[in-house]
Amino acid sequence: MKIALDCIPCLLKQTLRTARMATDDPDEITRIIKETAIRLPLLMELPTPTHAGRIVHGLPRELLGIPDPYKKEKVKHTKIALEIYEKFKEIVQDSEDGLLSAIKIAVAGNIIDFGTGEVFDIYKEVNDVIAQDFAVLDYNEFKRALDKTDKILYLADNAGETVFDKILIEQLGKPVSYAVKGLPVLNDATYEDALMAGIDNVANVINSGSDAPGIVLDCCNQEFRDMFNKSQFIISKGQGNHEALSDVDAPIFFLMRIKCRPVADYLGLKKGDIILKMQNAVTCH
């Protein structure tokens, strides 16, 4: 997906949030915003919003030497999610279609607000998401492709959401490689974050090498690119991965909520919609 004009103020807003996560020093935050602002015209020339996000979210790391501004938040979210893991399992076990329930739980992990930290609230939110209809649900295609493949490549999104992914991985019934980011970027899961969620008990956790807030293939290591290119079945979580891969011709199922208007426009859907969408690079624009 090409970068939209609306992405530019949004990137600046995200940078401000990240800078505030990295430091309390207003001078340093101001410096990061200024350094971002002067790069914006250049960022507008990059191929996708994820490429631009890579530059923007790398700045606190480069300028302040703070490797992982979101670490505390990521640990908190993972802990909260682990506390209600057993409740998720019960939902899946009690449902008529365990796979579909697990898909809904996995997308709920992409949506819910960990802000309150109250387990009860989060459990309620997950149930609300489960009750929500998908705007696109290529479930039959998903099941057919799952039947045919002998292994799965699963592209992770945020820390905390990882625990929700674990529920889905346990329902897939095939060997899964769970690809995380190569460096900390936003609240995206790294290798360490995935281990904290216990993903290594259900999948092979692999480092994609990407330091963008999405799997930008140009930024990934060769090992990952080879695996990606050979994959017959890829699950891509979250909007960042979608932005990076929406024009890549590969057997991907995107599982996510649409969080902004440019992505909604690109897909011909609405902000807030949840989708399980088979990649169709030819008909997408």
Place this chain on the structure above:
Amino acid sequence: MKIALDCIPCLLKQTLRTARMATDDPDEITRIIKETAIRLPLLMELPTPTHAGRIVHGLPRELLGIPDPYKKEKVKHTKIALEIYEKFKEIVQDSEDGLLSAIKIAVAGNIIDFGTGEVFDIYKEVNDVIAQDFAVLDYNEFKRALDKTDKILYLADNAGETVFDKILIEQLGKPVSYAVKGLPVLNDATYEDALMAGIDNVANVINSGSDAPGIVLDCCNQEFRDMFNKSQFIISKGQGNHEALSDVDAPIFFLMRIKCRPVADYLGLKKGDIILKMQNAVTCH
């Protein structure tokens, strides 16, 4: 009020909206965004968000030669407001305290969404605002100051809102000078917009000279500055005027809704609060 870091992405978002009002040409819109982006580090050094808004919202005018991108919207909003002017009057006439009702109607003009264009919806919205409590209501101070003064300086905000101001002006019972912007900026009322609302029937419409989205005294003409400095009673509508004048020691009553977090933080109030607040430059920070 000093410019906040949160103002920077917000200014860029506003610029995008203005650019889209000014032209349909994506290349021209991109050019405006790029020109704005490279100016952002400089804008962060300006004394108030309104000073920065002046630069940003002047760019479509300078770069594209389009003097008033919001003209169509301003005319539409004024027409809609005029259609329900008589209904506002009835609300004031039927109320126990006509002045307070008129104040509430004037602040409603700063809040309501003209988007639908349906008179019924707008009338309902105005009634909702009238039912809302003020977070700050320096009404007794307002009445005392009004009693003492022999004339009023009224600082206009948006076109359309002007019609709501007319209702309040008619309740004030003293001669009013109604100060508008010197050049079109955002949807702020100019001389022409005020005439369309019929303000000249109830007040002396004057050109402040300011081409910022708020009364920035440095940008006003000498005649207006003299009038401002001699004024004993000033009503300032909307957040733009507040941002520009919050640190100016003058007998101002700010009548507005708080539309963003930096202003809420500055005033120690909440986003969405409506206020009639006597200027108190010493205790404000």
